[in-house]
Amino acid sequence: MTNRHDHRLIDGRAVQARILTELRAELERERAIRPVGRLLSVSIGPSPEIEVYVRNQARGAERVGLPFERQLWPADITQEECKRRIAALNDDAEVLGIILQRPVPAHIHVRSLQSAIHPLKDVEGMNPASIGNIVYNDVALAPCTAAAAVELVRETGLNLRGLEVVMIGHSEIVGKPAAFLLMAEGATFTVCHHMTRSVAMHSRRADVVVVAVGKPHLIGPDMIKPGAAVIDIGINQVSAPDGTLRILGDVDTDRVREVAGWITPVPGGVGPVTVAMLMRNALTAHKRQVASGWLPPATLRGP
Amino acid sequence: MTNRHDHRLIDGRAVQARILTELRAELERERAIRPVGRLLSVSIGPSPEIEVYVRNQARGAERVGLPFERQLWPADITQEECKRRIAALNDDAEVLGIILQRPVPAHIHVRSLQSAIHPLKDVEGMNPASIGNIVYNDVALAPCTAAAAVELVRETGLNLRGLEVVMIGHSEIVGKPAAFLLMAEGATFTVCHHMTRSVAMHSRRADVVVVAVGKPHLIGPDMIKPGAAVIDIGINQVSAPDGTLRILGDVDTDRVREVAGWITPVPGGVGPVTVAMLMRNALTAHKRQVASGWLPPATLRGP
Incomplete structure (x- = not known):
């Protein structure tokens, strides 16, 4: 059984709390100067699997003091109408950033919608232009899960x-950008x-x-060098014989931590830090919007 | 001395000739349907080191039958004026693609200009959005040198x-995109x-x-597994004691080919294939402009 006091386990919730506290203070200073917009979460069609993610994001936003609006667009909305709405949100100065929840209905082309979100409002770091900027070492708005993996490596x-x-898994939104982020740091x-x-x-x-593969307990202790750090991005729902659901990572945590120097648990590792990275991206996006002249340099106030 | 008949040497000029011949035939078919624009090379300020590259590009364009226009913009041009001109070229239907020659004067921010070139006219594949699309496995317009490296690996x-x-060197325009292109193929x-x-x-x-490091003869035979393929992207000008200039790669070709299974010479390896990739990108850009409705679907002709 996982022992939370094992110093080898990196506590993602503690890392999240520290980052959110810092961001909250910074946002308060910023709000004294000029207004800060709201985060806007867009779900297309009802999807229960999204709910837990959205709830965690909303909770993270609340903890840093950012307004968080949830929009549910109809399941039969057209691609064109989605694009039209995103264009309007891009132009709305009170919308700080847009979060496009996945999955979307089969008739919606999600990458095209991600490309339609303006790079300065792309708080998830999913626009191809944002990814391309990572390749160029301009890592301002990185995909949140990849950024969380890097943050947890730093934590060691x-x-x-x-x-x-060594990255295992080469997804566009985790494996590849995480590789670039770590390379930018000299790995x-x-x-x-x-x-x-x-x-x-x-x-x-x-x-x-x-x-980041998506196969429960794929990685056992025989695959890890003694003393290495293991960052587990997998989130797999597995049903036990009695029908209850458990969340397992891609790493067999209990066995691997006998050899690893550091390991992130699932749940409670990468997940909470991912939410913290989303909030950090939101603050970065706000600053970039100010620097680009989208927002007033300062609201004049009386003495 | 390099023996050109050694089967281990991959002849980049022969690969170039084969690709240019294919592209020429495809462009002739295309020109029977609708007009094809010209390639536009922009140099900012006089720079003798660029000349040989531009000349090779112009020759490649001639061999596939593409008009190639060379513009020399003044060395003291402002960044804003460059952007204004690029915007006008983006809008000009007769400009198929824009090649921004490097280096540029110190006061010019080259990345910002690359971003200003529309992705559909970015025949060099240098816009961050183009690079981001590679991460997403959409490899239509890849940086030419990286694409050439992949083409030469295929040649084996x-x-x-x-x-x-294993890539040695992690530049934005070669090492990183080449890594992604090869990963997209399963490496x-x-x-x-x-x-x-x-x-x-x-x-x-x-x-x-x-x-792709830029250090003459950095890689010796002790660093290569017997039978491996070695792709040398380095182009280093080295002056001999008598003052003559020689072009050397990053690999000590004569010694490494004693162990390698395949090796690309310098000159005559990656360089000519890079020009071929530029022409392939030009044809791809043209097709994408047609698909995007920028160009007429077909010119009506009499029977």
Whole structure:
């Protein structure tokens, strides 16, 4: 059983709390100067699986003091109407950032909608232009899960320069951007995926292993070098024989922590930090909107 | 001395000739349907080091039958005026694509100008949005040098799925996009750079080593696994004691080919194929402009 006092477990909720507290203070200072807009969450069609994510985002926003509006667009909305609405939200100075919840109905082309969100309002860091800026080491608005993985590597205190990092999984929104973010910090990285001949050959030589595959308990202790840091991005719903649902990561946490130097639990590891990264992106987006002249430099106030 | 008949040497000029011939035929078919615009090369301020590149591009364009216009903008032009001119070129239906030659004068912010080139006219694949699309596996307009490296790996006939590729050098326009392009084909890749603890540890286990560092003869035979493919992207001008200039790659070709299974010479390897990739991007850009309704679907002709 997972023992929360094990120093090898990195407590994502504690990391989240620290970051949200910092952001709250910074937002309060900012609000003394000029208005700060609201975060807008868009869900297309009802989708119960989204609910827990949206609720966590709303709670994170509340803790930093950002208004959070939830919009539910009809399941039969057209792609064109979605684009029209996003264009209007781009133009609305009171909307700080747009969160497009996934999944969306099959007839909606999600990437095209992500591209329609203006890069300065792309708080999830999902627009291809935002991703391209990461390649160019301009990491202002990074995809939140990838940024959370990097934040948790930092939490170990390991020096990232020259660190050997192996990513397992090469998704567009986690594996690839996380690789770039870590490379920007000086890590040497290898990206493994389902076509890799021997994942263990790579993972066993790594100082840090980041796993984002979506297969419960894929990574066992035989795949990890003693003392390595293991960042588990997987979130898998698994039903027990009695019908109850459990959330498991991609890493067999209880067994891997016998060899790992650091490990993130699931739940309570990457998830809460991802919400904190969304709020950090929101503050960054606000600053960039100010710097771009979208928002007033300062609201004049009496003495 | 390099022996051009060594089957281990991949002849970039022959690869270029084959691709340009294919593109020429395709462009002729296209021109029978609708007009095809011209390539526009922009140099800012006189720069002798650019000349050889521009000349090779112009020659490549001539061989596929594309008009190639060279513009030299004054060295003291402002950033704003550059942007204004690029916006006008974006709007000009007779301009198929824009090539922004580098280097530019110190007061010009080159990335900002690259971002100003419309993605559909970005034949060099340098706009951050184009790079971001590569991350999303939409590899239509890839940076030409990176695409050339991939083309040369294909030339070996090796199956890219599961291939272990090590990139040495992590530049934005070569190393990183090449890594993504190869990953999209199924390779497992590692990117090494100046902070990597042991480059040889990685390069010696690789099936394919791609080198883009800019240090003459950095890579010797001790760093390569017997039978591996070595793609050399380095182009270094080195002056001999008698004052003559030689072009050397990052790889000590004559010594490395004793162990390598395939190797690209410098000059005559990646360089000519890079020009071919620029022309392929030009044709792709043209097709995308048609698909986007920028150009007429067909010019009506009499029977």
